[in-house]
Amino acid sequence: MVMGEFTQESELLVVGGGPGGYAAAFRAADLGWDVTLVERDPKPGGVCLHRGCIPSKSLLHLSEIMADAEHAASMGVTFSKPSIDLERIREWKNAVNDRLADGLLDLCEKRGVQYIQGRAVFESSDQCRLLESEVSRIKFKHAILCTGSRPSSLPHVKFREESRVMDSTLALNLQDIPESLLVVGAGYVALEMGSVYAALGSKVTLIVHRDRMVRAADPDLTVPLKRKLEEVFHSIHYNTKVASVKEQKDSVEVTMEGEIEPSKQLFERILVAVGRDPNSNDLGLENTRVKINKRGYVQVDEQQRTTDPKIFAVGDVVGGYMLAHKAMHEGKVAAEVIAGQPSAFDVRAIPAIVYTNPQIAWCGLTEEQARSEGRPIKVTRFPWKFSGRALSMDAPQGLTKMIFDPDTQRILGVGVVGRQSEGLIAEAVLALEMGALAEDVALSIHAHPTLSETEGEVAEIFLGRSTHVLPKKGPGQSSAD
Numbered sequence: 300m301v302m303g304e305f306t307q308e309s310e311l312l313v314v315g316g317g318p319g320g321y322a323a324a325f326r327a328a329d330l331g332w333d334v335t336l337v338e339r340d341p342k343p344g345g346v347c348l349h350r351g352c353i354p355s356k357s358l359l360h361l362s363e364i365m366a367d368a369e370h371a372a373s374m375g376v377t378f379s380k381p382s383i384d385l386e387r388i389r390e391w392k393n394a395v396n397d398r399l400a401d402g403l404l405d406l407c408e409k410r411g412v413q414y415i416q417g418r419a420v421f422e423s424s425d426q427c428r429l430l431e432s433e434v435s436r437i438k439f440k441h442a443i444l445c446t447g448s449r450p451s452s453l454p455h456v457k458f459r460e461e462s463r464v465m466d467s468t469l470a471l472n473l474q475d476i477p478e479s480l481l482v483v484g485a486g487y488v489a490l491e492m493g494s495v496y497a498a499l500g501s502k503v504t505l506i507v508h509r510d511r512m513v514r515a516a517d518p519d520l521t522v523p524l525k526r527k528l529e530e531v532f533h534s535i536h537y538n539t540k541v542a543s544v545k546e547q548k549d550s551v552e553v554t555m556e557g558e559i560e561p562s563k564q565l566f567e568r569i570l571v572a573v574g575r576d577p578n579s580n581d582l583g584l585e586n587t588r589v590k591i592n593k594r595g596y597v598q599v600d601e602q603q604r605t606t607d608p609k610i611f612a613v614g615d616v617v618g619g620y621m622l623a624h625k626a627m628h629e630g631k632v633a634a635e636v637i638a639g640q641p642s643a644f645d646v647r648a649i650p651a652i653v654y655t656n657p658q659i660a661w662c663g664l665t666e667e668q669a670r671s672e673g674r675p676i677k678v679t680r681f682p683w684k685f686s687g688r689a690l691s692m693d694a695p696q697g698l699t700k701m702i703f704d705p706d707t708q709r710i711l712g713v714g715v716v717g718r719q720s721e722g723l724i725a726e727a728v729l730a731l732e733m734g735a736l737a738e739d740v741a742l743s744i745h746a747h748p749t750l751s752e753t754e755g756e757v758a759e760i761f762l763g764r765s766t767h768v769l770p771k772k773g774p775g776q777s778s779a780d
């Protein structure tokens with residue numbers, strides 16, 4: 300970190316060191332720019348590394364091991380009940396984060412990116428004041444805003460470390476394992492963190508505001524997950540919301556409205572995971588020409604330019620898919636555009652993954668989206684009960700589906716639910732980006748026995764020549780429909 304009270308100049312100032320920010324900073328440095336990265340945290344990584352993707356996946360990995368060990372009993376191998384050393388789990392999770400954050404610091408140094416800890420506030424379109432920092436001001440030619448997002452709350456609820464009402468950050472700290480936990484939300488953070496706490500022994504009650512979970516995914520993909528969560532959670536209630544929360548000494552009294560009885564219940568803790576808000580306030584954006592929309596997202600074009608010619612923005616703060624890989628891709632685009640390259644954020648597929656057990660992954664057009672737009676499509680499905688690899692892992696509940704343009708055979712979208720879906724979606728993304736047809740995937744040899752064969756077969760079903768599913772009446776028809 301840079302020490303000393305002074306104003307400095309930088310060709311490019313990157314504000315925020317999350318995946319959007321460090322990807323932008325590194326790309327710009329590789330393109331020869333003099334880059335300064337300002338971040339509130341002592342080390343780069345952002346929400347993703349310190350309070351999001353990585354720690355949640357570390358904990359989900361442990362949950363998966365425990366679930367697998369328990370499940371092995373049905374296949375003839377019995378382990379004793381796991382004993383949980385919460386302190387050791389925390390240490391391990393934090394060690395993973397630290398190792399990655401140190402790696403990023405090292406990459407900053409090796410690339411000549413100057414890392415400064417501080418909170419940036421724009422004073423004009425070419426100058427920032429730094430608070431809580433040893434450097435007071437930075438003048439720049441260009442800036443990239445990568446300030447990310449923070450957990451949304453419920454009305455009258457404030458997240459504090461000493462409170463029993465947690466956001467995802469506090470939940471990841473694993474202060475204790477509450478006997479009873481109310482999880483409010485239906486998105487991936489609610490389901491992933493609820494799964495972690497259930498695996499560690501909490502009695503988890505999930506309340507979902509609408510009539511289904513993971514609303515961005517097709518409903519058929521969520522069915523196996525719903526069934527599994529009904530087993531591992533104490534209860535799930537749809538069309539239910541929190542009306543009020545009253546903290547007591549050892550519990551929280553929650554009054555709920557909707558499909559839950561009784562409507563007033565006590566929980567040891569609550570996790571509120573109802574979405575995220577952009578960090579676009581308290582940044583001095585009013586001193587620039589950057590415009591934000593009604594929900595606080597910074598407006599950008601496909602080259603990540605804001606309405607201020609000197610300032611670009613990427614990642615969660617610009618909205619859209621609030622995912623780390625989307626932020627990184629946008630960060631690289633912004634750096635390249637600043638360096639004079641004709642780059643743009645022009646992708647056909649942003650993969651989304653829910654790392655629950657089973658996992659759900661999808662990309663491109665969903666069936667529901669296509670139907671609501673009245674777009675002609677053909678959908679084929681390959682149930683995993685026909686997959687040797689799925690059965691050898693005792694995971695027959697999975698499903699792979701593809702959405703095709705019926706005229707051109709082009710793949711428009713892919714969805715997977717089941718074990719290791721995270722790996723399967725990569726082929727789908729490549730297929731969509733390359734404009735692949737059913738024939739391309741069907742003619743690509745998929746190793747046997749692997750779950751990837753389900754992607755080959757689902758394309759073959761479209762062509763009426765699947766090995767494991769009987770053909771029906773011609774292309775697009777099969778007995779698995």
Ligand code: FAD
Binds near residue numbers: 315317319350353417
């Ligand atoms: P952030 O990662 O939010 O980084 C922004 C940074 O800017 C922060 O470090 C902040 O300290 C800094 N900052 C803010 N204001 C200032 C300022 N004024 N001055 C200096 N610095 C400032 N995404 C996935 O793709 N996969 C996942 O599995 C996944 N899991 C998640 C799990 C959880 C529990 C959560 C909460 C999120 C998860 N996400 C996941 C989302 C992912 O973390 C975000 O999409 C991603 O971090 C966004 O990157 P970003 O660079 O836009 O912003």
